[in-house]
Amino acid sequence: MPEILALEHATLIDGTGGDPVPDATVLVVDGLISAAGPGSSVQVPATAQVRDYLGSYLIPGLMDANVHLVSARTPDTLLEFEGRYEELAFEAAEMALKYGLTTVFDTWGPAASLVAAREAIDSGRRVGARFFCAGNILGLNGPMSEDFFKTGLTFEPATKQRINDLWEVGCGTDLISLTVDEIGAAVVAYLRATGVDFVKYAASDHRTEGFLLFSESAQRRIVESAHAEGRLVQAHTTSIESLRMEVEAGADLLQHPDITGGHPIPEPLMHEIVARQLPCMAMFLTERHLAWLADAKPDMGARRAVSDQNDRAFIANGARILLTTDAFAYGQRVKNHPGFRPGVLEDSVPDMPTQIGSAHFLWIQAAWERGMDPMEILRSATAYVAQAYGKGDHYGTVTPGKAADLVVLDGDPLAAPENYRKIRDVIKDGTIIDRATLATNRLLADDPGEPE
Template sequence: MSHIVAFRHAALIDGTGRAPVPDSTVVVVDGRVAATGPSASVDVPAGAEVHDYSGGYLIPGLMDANVHLVSARTPDTLLEFEGRYDQLALEAAELALKYGLTTVFDTWGPARPLVAARDAVASGQRVAARFFCGGNILGLNGPMSEDFFRSGLTFEPETKKRINDQWEVGCGAGLISMTIDEIGDAVTAYIRDTGVDFVKYAASDHRMERYLLFSEKAQRRIVESAHAEGLLVQAHTTSVESLRMEVEAGADLLQHPDITGPRAIPESLMDVVVDRQLPCMALFLTERHLGWLAEARPEDGARLGIADQNNRTFINRGARVLLTTDAFAYGRRVKSHPGFRPGVLEDSVPDMPTQIGSAHFLWLEAAWERGMDPMEILRSASSHIADAYGKGDRYGTVTPGKVADMVVLDGDPLAAAENYQRIRDVIKDGQVVDRAALATNLLLADDPHATA
């Protein structure tokens, strides 16, 4: 027997760009949207479970195009939680769902634990945000390496190798020295061995953010190999030239294209990005955070000031922008570690943009500050992300045939960005989520909205 649910009397903003429909009803059958429209014209089948959302605003479930669910980011936590990285991913995904993110995309982490956690959510074994993952950033070594953390002589080489191998799976920095054919074969093997959903490679380095890692031919081969396996491709870029190479290699999504070092994106390259409507996974920062950076960390402030210039150009030129935070779930043990982003993750930092559970709200606020059209902001956090990742046939809008992922707000999101935080209910797969039961026994992360 079918399970039928009706969500009634909310203003529906369906994520397609259509104007809101006041006093709407959404009928869901077995987790999929069956009908939407004005309440007076939508029949609610007898026996349906009914939720009255009078005075509310019903929007698509929110999405984040770039998170990192495995929150073990320092050597001590990497060792302590070894063998349990899937549990860290799940607690982060719970935090995401609790605050309105029904789907997220993990763009760096240990592939096999992530795939195990992904499948646990997909099968219903765990209530958390649905997620898709790419595993390692191909061409970079794992987290206990110079690419991410300078652990020095504290750990023996075999210990570091054992941890790093869980990320690299044969596609670490050694990929850079291979022949073109060997690179293609290694990427194909990585995809088949891990079961990842998409591929991300490093067009430039991670630590210094100034060196190119792969030739143009090598980048094209990575893209071709992934496409041959039916997967989309994105790249880590940190300079104008690495971004240009990613675009010319045929990448499907542009990962943080706003980060271009000391130079803004040239007009000729911006023209290509805008004309092709290449999805731009842009790291928007609030004015308060940029102001803090300018005073507390002038070098970072200058670099991210250029990124802000790029982001404003994306908006003004009509580029396809996606909500992207680079967020992970972390707590005091990571915040206070002297070797990991010292001075950046402290509670005193205003509008810290990298904490799962709060980062997406700050991105939405930053988009609003930059004058982005309110409807476009909503779509950048829902349907545009689904479309960019090739998931638009199932997710991203509240329309018949789509999976019934929704958020009910007590304020109009088209009137003010802060209304995205006024969550009445989160609905995933047509079921109202028990938000109070989520993220209650966290292993490593903090709930950014928890009160003492």
């Protein structure tokens, strides 16, 4: 007998951009949406389990286009959790699901551990947000390198290389010294060795945040090689020129294109991005956080003010924007480390934009503050992310044939951003999630709690 679930009497906002449907019914059969629309038009079988959501709102499961599920980011945690990084991925995936993220996209981490965790969640052996992953940022070294954490003389080279190898898998900084043909072959070898879902490469570095790593021909070859293997491509960029090169290389998604140093995106490049509707994974910050940065971190605040200028231009010009936070699941132990983002991850920082479980709510608030249309905000957090990653046939809207991923809210998300926080239920693949059981045995992460 099929498992049938009927969600009745809620207002449905299905993510397609259509008008909300009052007194709607969503019928779920074996984890897939069978019907969704006015209650009078949906026949509910007598064998269905019925949930009455009168007064609530049904929206698609939320998505984050850029997270990092493995939260071991400091040398001590990298060594302590060596050999079991997938446990940290489970912790973060549970935290994400608890707060309404049914699908996330991991854009940097140890491929083998992430793929193992991905398969455990997909098979039902573990509960957590569904995720897709890229593994390493091609062209950058691993976490115990100058690209991420300056370990100095504390660790012997072999120890650092052992950890870094778990990320790099032959595609670290040495990649930039190869010929174009060799780079293409290395990308193919990486994809076949790891089984990751998409590719992220470094168009600019992670040390000076502006130095160009790959030539234009090398970037095109990375894109072509990944496409030939059936993978979508995005790039890490931190300057106008690296962003331009990523666009011209044919990247499918633009990772944090709003971060361009001290100079806003020129109009011709902005117009090209908008005309091609290239998905912009923009990291919006709330007004309160930007004000804090301007006061507490003037140099960073000035750069992020330019990013905010780019974000507003994306909205004004009609760019395709995706909810993007760069979040990871961290706790006090990571925040206490004096070598890791000192002064940026402290408890006193307002509207912390990078913590899984709360960051997506803050992104939505920031989009609202910038005057983004409420329906566009909802679609940027659901359908647009799925479409950008080539998953729109399966996820992102509450329409027949798609996975039954939904969030039930006790407040209208089109009326106020804080209503996204009023979660009544999270449903993934047609199963109503027991949120109280998620992320209870934590390893490194703090639970951000039910936001006020």
